[in-house]
Amino acid sequence: MRADVVILGMGGMGSASTFHLARAGLSVIGLERYAPGHARCGSAGGLRGFRMAYFQDPAYVALAKQAEALWRSLDAEFGGLFSQCGGTLVGPSQHPVIEGVQASSAAHDLAVERLSPQAQAQCLPGLNPPFGSCVLWEPRAGVLDALACDAAHREGARAAGARIFSGLPGVHVSEEEDGMCVHTPKGQVWAQWVILSPGVWFGQESLGLSCPPLQTSRQIQGDFVADSRWEECLWNCAPAGVRHSFYGHSRGDGLVTVGQHLGGRPGLGQEPPDLEEKGRIRDFVRAHLEGLGSPIRWRVGHSIHTPDQAPLIGTHPTHERVLLAGGFSGHGYKFASAVGWNLSQWIQGESDLSALSSFRPQRFTFDARACA
Numbered sequence: 001m002r003a004d005v006v007i008l009g010m011g012g013m014g015s016a017s018t019f020h021l022a023r024a025g026l027s028v029i030g031l032e033r034y035a036p037g038h039a040r041c042g043s044a045g046g047l048r049g050f051r052m053a054y055f056q057d058p059a060y061v062a063l064a065k066q067a068e069a070l071w072r073s074l075d076a077e078f079g080g081l082f083s084q085c086g087g088t089l090v091g092p093s094q095h096p097v098i099e100g101v102q103a104s105s106a107a108h109d110l111a112v113e114r115l116s117p118q119a120q121a122q123c124l125p126g127l128n129p130p131f132g133s134c135v136l137w138e139p140r141a142g143v144l145d146a147l148a149c150d151a152a153h154r155e156g157a158r159a160a161g162a163r164i165f166s167g168l169p170g171v172h173v174s175e176e177e178d179g180m181c182v183h184t185p186k187g188q189v190w191a192q193w194v195i196l197s198p199g200v201w202f203g204q205e206s207l208g209l210s211c212p213p214l215q216t217s218r219q220i221q222g223d224f225v226a227d228s229r230w231e232e233c234l235w236n237c238a239p240a241g242v243r244h245s246f247y248g249h250s251r252g253d254g255l256v257t258v259g260q261h262l263g264g265r266p267g268l269g270q271e272p273p274d275l276e277e278k279g280r281i282r283d284f285v286r287a288h289l290e291g292l293g294s295p296i297r298w299r300v301g302h303s304i305h306t307p308d309q310a311p312l313i314g315t316h317p318t319h320e321r322v323l324l325a326g327g328f329s330g331h332g333y334k335f336a337s338a339v340g341w342n343l344s345q346w347i348q349g350e351s352d353l354s355a356l357s358s359f360r361p362q363r364f365t366f367d368a369r370a371c372a
């Protein structure tokens with residue numbers, strides 16, 4: 001088989017890349033090791049939070065602005081994908097996240113409002129903020145139905161001519177005289193460009209390419225029965241003295257999902273959450289969330305982290321026809337639409353990826369076995 005571009009991994013990043021490339025008229029082959037939307041992919045579980053006032057780096061804000069426009073356009077075409085319900089952020093006023101969000105919103109002219117206790121009680125009545133917290137409200141934040149967004153991207157890509165194969169992994173990538181060759185258990189696929197977007201499998205098998213140091217970790221979420229105080233919402237709460245903040249969201253369907261951002265055990269273990277893992281979330285729920293009953297299910301997800309917790313987006317340091325979209329460090333879904341769009345622009349010669357310079361893979365040393 002031959003195409004202009006072959007993409008390994010049909011999760012958030014790969015599906016969005018397939019969509020934008022196929023719509024631009026390029027021939028695209030998407031390979032997915034399992035079935036798209038499988039239970040271990042990065043979109044599993046459904047909702048993903050979208051925010052713009054990122055505190056870490058201004059580059060995130062530029063990417064989030066692009067992503068917002070692209071999600072809105074996808075939502076207008078397919079429906080039911082993106083709801084800008086607003087987001088609440090809670091923490092001590094000197095907390096780096098709170099200070100950073102305020103600085104980022106000032107620098108980028110993003111609407112972020114400090115809520116009085118009365119206003120907070122009105123907009124998120126079930127949240128009982130830790131004593132002395134500052135409560136911020138970002139109206140353009142919201143929730144994405146990640147599985148539905150991925151499916152929409154793939155449907156749009158197929159309609160534009162992309163060929164997507166399930167149960168077909170890329171197992172080796174080599175650079176040959178007449179292009180890039182991706183080896184699969186069923187034969188070779190040839191292309192001018194390869195996009196690697198294998199999620200937490202990045203670096204698990206070498207594919208014949210070097211990679212930067214990456215670490216995987218478990219991310220536990222619980223779905224709690226909720227009373228009528230809980231409408232559609234997104235929130236993040238950093239109690240003083242707790243290293244990693246808690247987050248949650250709801251579709252307003254009588255369930256609230258609660259998890260802890262980062263701090264999960266290393267590895268790709270599939271075992272159900274144990275008492276300690278559940279206990280951390282339960283303790284937070286008891287202390288700060290009102291109107292929640294028992295959890296009806298627990299989910300184990302995984303995320304893959306770079307040393308600086310920022311993604312790898314751009315060309316592979318030693319293979320300029322291989323583009324990387326990985327290492328999203330537990331907070332990448334919101335950018336998937338913009339990642340796909342930027343990679344598509346780069347392949348078409350329409351962009352120099354300078355908007356993504358903070359995420360250049362070259363900032364790390366690549367070697368043959370660099371994944372934990």
Ligand SMILES: Cc1cc2nc3c(=O)[nH]c(=O)nc-3n(C[C@H](O)[C@H](O)[C@H](O)COP(=O)(O)OP(=O)(O)OC[C@H]3O[C@@H](n4cnc5c(N)ncnc54)[C@H](O)[C@@H]3O)c2cc1C
Binds near residue numbers: 014032036327
């Ligand atoms: C519990 C949890 C909560 C999160 N919450 C948020 C949030 O609120 N907001 C946010 O922005 N982000 C969030 N994230 C992060 C976000 O979900 C991920 O960064 C994002 O989904 C990663 O997308 P991806 O395309 O890189 O990986 P995936 O969606 O996992 O896709 C990778 C795909 O590649 C396939 N694959 C692997 N190897 C190969 C191969 N060799 N050949 C072919 N196919 C291959 C896999 O089967 C998989 O389907 C969260 C993550 C978790 C786990």
